[in-house]
Amino acid sequence: MIQKSPFQPVWFLKNPHAQTLLANLIHPPLPEVHHETLPLPDGDSLEIARGTAQGESTVLILHGLEGSLKSAYAQRMMNYLNAHNIPAVFMYFRGCNGKPNRSLRSYHSGETDDLKSVIEYLKQTGSKRIALVGYSLGGNVTLKYMGEAPTDDVVVGAVATSVPLQLDVCAARMNRGFSRLYQHDLMRRLKNKVVQKQSILLAAGIQQNPQPLKTFEQFDNTYTAPTHGFKNAQDYYQRCSSRQFLKGIDKPTLIIHSKDDPFMTREVIPDEEEISVQVTLELSEHGGHVGFIGGKLFKPKYWLEPRIMAFIEPCLAQSQQKSEPSFK
Secondary structure, eight states, rough: EEOOOOOHHHOGGGGGHHHHHHHHOOOOOOOEEEEEEETTTTEEEEEEESSSSSEEEEEEEEOOOOTTTTSSHHHHHHHHHHTTTEEEEEOOTTTSSOOOOOSSSOOTTOOHHHHHHHHHHHHHOOSEEEEEETTTTHHHHHHHHHHHOOOOOEEEEEEEEEEEEEEHHHHHHHSSSHHHHHHHHHHHHHHHHHTTTTTHHHTTTTTOOOOHHHHSHHHIIIIIHHHHTTTTTHHHHHHHHHGGGGGOOOOOOOEEEETOTTTSOOGGGGOOGGGGGTEEEEEESSSTTTOOOEEEEEEEEEOOHHHHHHHHHHHHHHHHHHSOOOOO
16 A cells, blocks of 8 residues: 655755755664674674563664664664663664674675574564564665565564665665765765775685775675675665565555655655555655654654554554463
8 A cells, every 4th residue: 555644844854855964963862772692694693782671572673774773763763662661672784783794795785684583583582573663774674574485473564764675776866966975975884894804805805995986886796796696786786676575575564755765766666566465655755864854843853753653563462462362
């Protein structure tokens, strides 16, 4: 189902770049969490951060490209869940916890095996119901996981925000206009990580000087594709774009998307026949990329967190009712 979003931007923040920049530059207080290291099947590891609440229902948060718990949207979501006593776990993709990971591979927009490992770990440590919340790249991973194969039984639903549903379109969009500034900043971070892993790349015979690279496609051709088993960037984009997996989603899933997202064009928006009956695609005219600041002039409000939980909480509650025995 495709429907119009109820989101209304605060009147002076209708510009997509204003929404995007303000939401990501203004940071809330750091959330209270404790970290755990999760070993992975290939000998590498990643970190997760748990919130303050405990229980059998868990909201699992996946961040965007080069994100972490230092990202403003992640801090707001974790603070919201802590404040409402909802158990939450933040998943750092490999190498995104401030330390380079040990293996040649890192993470990418279609990496779902690490997500499966985290879900399995959460099951082993007491989670009986898990709802996924993914932002940007993490949203693409979320949707791909939800639609590429039957999900784990504990996964009851998902929300994905500002998702690059067609990776090739998004890579091309980032080469135009003001969006090149976002690309430049993200490329700087990606190239710094390459420098940190020089010895591993040298052993694999992969180029170690990333400085001449200017675009995502150049980076993906040089590093993402060869380190993750893709022929080239276009092969990676084709195989990992989540749009093609939307029809296979069989559990409640909400996609929150702004038509003015500066990381992509309206070309990425799927048609009704491309999504399953379990998917709700909520479209707004404004909101930018992981922005969605509403409210009034002197009382702006971050709209995403309550909207996400309004969808997630019924999924968790309904699943709990189904799992409890009936004595009628």
